[in-house]
Structure formats: C-alpha cells, structure tokens
Amino acid sequence: xxxxxxxxxxxxxxxxxxxxxxxxxxxxxxxxxxxxxxxxxxxxxxxxxxxxxxxxxxxxxxxxxxxxxxxxxxxxxxxxxxxxxxxxxxxxxxxxxxxxxxxxxxxxxxxxxxxxxxxxxxxxxxxxxxxxxxxxxxxxxxxxxxxxxxxxxxxxxxxxxxxxxxxxxxxxxxxxxxxxxxxxxxxxxxxxxxxxxxxxxxxxxxxxxxxxxxxxxxxxxxxxxx
Ligand SMILES: Cc1cc2nc3c(=O)[nH]c(=O)nc-3n(C[C@H](O)[C@H](O)[C@H](O)COP(=O)(O)O)c2cc1C
Numbered sequence: 001x002x003x004x005x006x007x008x009x010x011x012x013x014x015x016x017x018x019x020x021x022x023x024x025x026x027x028x029x030x031x032x033x034x035x036x037x038x039x040x041x042x043x044x045x046x047x048x049x050x051x052x053x054x055x056x057x058x059x060x061x062x063x064x065x066x067x068x069x070x071x072x073x074x075x076x077x078x079x080x081x082x083x084x085x086x087x088x089x090x091x092x093x094x095x096x097x098x099x100x101x102x103x104x105x106x107x108x109x110x111x112x113x114x115x116x117x118x119x120x121x122x123x124x125x126x127x128x129x130x131x132x133x134x135x136x137x138x139x140x141x142x143x144x145x146x147x148x149x150x151x152x153x154x155x156x157x158x159x160x161x162x163x164x165x166x167x168x169x170x171x172x173x174x175x176x177x178x179x180x181x182x183x184x185x186x187x188x189x190x191x192x193x194x195x196x197x198x199x200x201x202x203x204x205x206x207x208x209x210x211x212x213x214x215x216x217x218x219x220x221x222x223x224x225x226x
Contacts (some may be wrong), residue, residue: 015212017168018169020202178192
C-alpha cells in the first residue's frame with residue numbers, strides 16, 4: 001500500500017465498533033498511539049487534551065459503579081456540556097433516527113424494548129468489552145476553540161489505532177454519568193468529562209459491527225465559491 005492508500009484506508013475503514021474481542025493491546029503500542037494522537041494541531045499549541053488510561057482494578061470498580069447508577073434516582077445528573085441540541089430539527093433529526101433504528105435493528109431491539117435498550121446502555125458503559133478503556137477530559141476554564149483541538153486529538157487517536165489494525169469507539173455516554181466517572185477516576189472538579197474511548201479488535205460476530213452509517217454526498221454540505 002502506498003502512504004496515500006494507507007491514510008485513505010485508515011480513514012475509510014474506521015467505524016464506531018460496539019463489540020470487541022478480549023485480545024489485549026500491547027501497552028507500548030497504546031503509548032505510541034497516544035503519542036501519535038498528541039501530534040494533533042491546537043490553537044497556539046495549547047494541547048488541551050487530558051487522557052486517563054483505565055487499568056483493570058479501576059475499570060472493574062468504575063463499570064460496577066456505572067451500572068449500579070442506572071438504578072439510582074439521582075441520574076441523570078445535570079449535564080456538564082451539551083453534546084446535542086435540546087430539540088433536534090431536520091436534517092439532524094432524521095440522521096439521528098436512522099442511526100438509532102439501524103443500530104437497534106441489528107441488535108434486534110424494537111421500539112419500547114426497555115430490556116434491550118438497557119442491555120445496550122450497559123454494553124456501552126462496559127466499553128463494549130474492549131481491552132483498552134480511556135477517558136478524555138478538558139479543563140473547565142478553556143474555551144470552545146480548545147474543544148476543537150480535543151476533537152482533533154480524538155480523531156488522530158482513532159485513525160492511528162485503525163492504521164495499527166485496531167478498532168475503536170468514541171463514547172460520549174460517559175459524560176452523562178460524570179459524577180460517577182469523576183468519583184471513580186478521581187477527576188478534579190476543574191476538568192470536564194468529555195468522552196470515553198474503547199480500543200481493541202472488533203468482534204466479527206457482534207451484529208452491531210455490521211453497521212455502516214452513510215455520509216452525505218460532498219455537494220450537500222459544500223459550497224464552491226468563485
Ligand atoms: C464524540 C463521539 C461520541 C460518541 N459516543 C457514542 C456512544 O456513547 N455510544 C455509541 O454507541 N456510539 C457513540 N459514538 C459513535 C457515533 O454514533 C458514530 O461515530 C456515528 O454513528 C458514525 O458512525 P461511524 O463512526 O461508524 O462512521 C460517538 C461518536 C463520537 C464522535
């Protein structure tokens with residue numbers, strides 16, 4: 001593969017993976033991927049990203065606490081940041097609905113199937129059983145520009161993983177559970193929990209991994225000015 005083909009392949013073949021094999025990831029490779037991610041650009045080179053690699057004992061505690069919290073009346077807590085608009089409008093509403101129903105269709109979860117939805121939430125909170133579980137945070141006093149930088153770090157990490165034969169899923173679900181994540185990972189108040197990241201090898205037998213969300217054609221979102 002030429003370098004061009006390799007870059008294109010890593011970008012095109014990456015998918016949000018929702019079922020992983022238990023095969024471990026070499027810690028040296030993980031460190032290398034994080035170093036690659038940190039080559040992301042950032043405004044005035046602020047490098048605002050903060051990452052936690054969640055080891056086995058912390059992870060066991062975190063996942064147990066998160067799943068227990070599903071039955072707690074205190075959740076959901078107030079959001080620390082809004083990922084989604086309060087009211088979805090077109091064209092975003094249709095795209096979101098399509099993604100949801102395509103995913104739940106593959107999982108065999110029908111409308112109103114609370115147990116099925118709960119299963120998927122728990123799988124999400126278990127990092128879809130990926131061998132690597134990460135948590136991305138940002139200092140609360142930083143501005144929107146730094147959140148752009150964080151997105152570039154995140155994408156670099158996903159693409160670097162893909163280039164090294166590893167699959168991934170960015171997971172905003174953890175932001176909804178920020179009080180539990182903060183407590184279990186001892187994250188100081190000055191940081192906002194942005195998202196989790198699962199990395200590992202995709203489980204080919206997991207039906208959710210057959211999902212291939214489409215993209216809009218370039219012409220639908222690009223204006224060519226003369
Ligand atoms: C920041 C971020 C957070 C996400 N959080 C979740 C999540 O919590 N659970 C999940 O199943 N997918 C999550 N996704 C995956 C998106 O649903 C997915 O990227 C989108 O549907 C496009 O699919 P693709 O990544 O396979 O191309 C997240 C994606 C991003 C970028």
